[in-house]
Amino acid sequence: MNILVTGGAGFIGSSIADAYVRLGHDVVIVDNLSTGVLDNVPKGAPFYQMDIRDEGFVDVLYEHDIDIINHHAAQIDVRRSVEDPRYDLSVNVLGSLNVIEAGLRKNVRRIVFASSGGAGYGEQEYFPADEKHPIAPCSPYGITKVTVERYLHYYHVVQGLPYTVLRYTNVYGPRQNPHGEAGVVAIFADKLLGGAQPIINGDGLQTRDYVYIDDVVRANELVLDMEGSDVFNVSTNTETDVNVIFRILNEALGSPAEEKHGEAKAGEQQRSVCAYEKIQDRFGWKPAMSIEEGLRRTLTWFQDRMDED
Numbered sequence: 001m002n003i004l005v006t007g008g009a010g011f012i013g014s015s016i017a018d019a020y021v022r023l024g025h026d027v028v029i030v031d032n033l034s035t036g037v038l039d040n041v042p043k044g045a046p047f048y049q050m051d052i053r054d055e056g057f058v059d060v061l062y063e064h065d066i067d068i069i070n071h072h073a074a075q076i077d078v079r080r081s082v083e084d085p086r087y088d089l090s091v092n093v094l095g096s097l098n099v100i101e102a103g104l105r106k107n108v109r110r111i112v113f114a115s116s117g118g119a120g121y122g123e124q125e126y127f128p129a130d131e132k133h134p135i136a137p138c139s140p141y142g143i144t145k146v147t148v149e150r151y152l153h154y155y156h157v158v159q160g161l162p163y164t165v166l167r168y169t170n171v172y173g174p175r176q177n178p179h180g181e182a183g184v185v186a187i188f189a190d191k192l193l194g195g196a197q198p199i200i201n202g203d204g205l206q207t208r209d210y211v212y213i214d215d216v217v218r219a220n221e222l223v224l225d226m227e228g229s230d231v232f233n234v235s236t237n238t239e240t241d242v243n244v245i246f247r248i249l250n251e252a253l254g255s256p257a258e259e260k261h262g263e264a265k266a267g268e269q270q271r272s273v274c275a276y277e278k279i280q281d282r283f284g285w286k287p288a289m290s291i292e293e294g295l296r297r298t299l300t301w302f303q304d305r306m307d308e309d
């Protein structure tokens with residue numbers, strides 16, 4: 001198939017693009033390199049340094065006769081969305097609308113959209129959150145992700161455009177950056193490897209659901225041939241607190257740092273965890289990576305990158 005990956009120079013998009021290339025698909029990348037890097041783009045894949053808000057986006061679809069759009073380009077920084085909600089809205093909603101409308105014009109088979117479980121469900125009413133959990137985003141970023149889901153639903157119902165929404169929890173692994181939803185892993189890894197002291201916000205008991213990049217990639221492979229339109233969590237159903245993340249990383253490096261706590265961050269979500277039964281029932285997907293092994297692999301990647309610099 002001819003697949004266009006937006007955000008394909010970023011952490012998750014480029015890992016998916018690599019996997020699609022390995023499966024024999026023809027992959028095209030659109031990315032404005034605002035947080036992504038050219039090195040991540042699969043060698044030989046046509047690359048357009050382009051903003052998803054650009055009117056010329058639709059031409060790329062025709063040029064490569066695109067069948068599927070895998071839409072990962074986004075403003076991903078929750079804090080930035082709070083400081084500059086208009087920018088977040090512009091990229092995440094208007095940009096996504098441009099992608100969806102272009103897909104509709106080109107009559108693509110499907111749009112796969114990277115949404116967010118943690119940011120969309122907000123403070124959870126029950127644990128773990130399944131896909132029927134109330135949507136109550138507590139950040140402009142969460143609002144824009146949910147809004148795109150609504151547009152996809154609208155274009156599906158009214159215009160017949162098939163979609164798949166994948167609601168990731170906190171994705172971590174090689175190539176991740178400190179701005180994403182699992183940013184704490186990158187921040188601690190960078191500090192520990194650089195000999196600096198990581199500071200845990202508050203008591204460190206705030207939990208997240210950390211899903212490893214390879215598991216996320218596998219979900220993106222499985223949905224390529226799906227029928228109909230649907231929404232799936234991509235998660236582990238397991239809560240891990242920040243202290244545990246610190247301890248696993250620190251122990252993997254021979255415990256060079258003390259466990260130090262600082263001020264709690266005002267308004268920080270306390271618990272977040274999502275159920276994956278729906279995607280398991282439909283595709284047999286379940287997370288394969290343990291948090292210990294996943295963190296070790298991530299640390300090795302940060303270490304190798306530091307050695308190269």
Ligand SMILES: NC(=O)c1ccc[n+]([C@@H]2O[C@H](COP(=O)([O-])OP(=O)(O)OC[C@H]3O[C@@H](n4cnc5c(N)ncnc54)[C@H](O)[C@@H]3O)[C@@H](O)[C@H]2O)c1
Nearest residue numbers: 007010011012032034035036051052073074114171180181
């Ligand atoms: N990392 C997570 O934990 C997580 C969790 C839930 C959802 N997501 C979603 O997954 C997607 C990928 O996130 P990531 O963690 O790989 O982040 P990332 O920053 O590595 O990737 C985003 C990519 O989009 C590109 N981009 C940003 N604005 C653009 C624009 N206007 N036009 C074209 N390209 C643009 C960036 O250059 C970057 O390469 C995002 O949609 C994000 O919201 C990520």
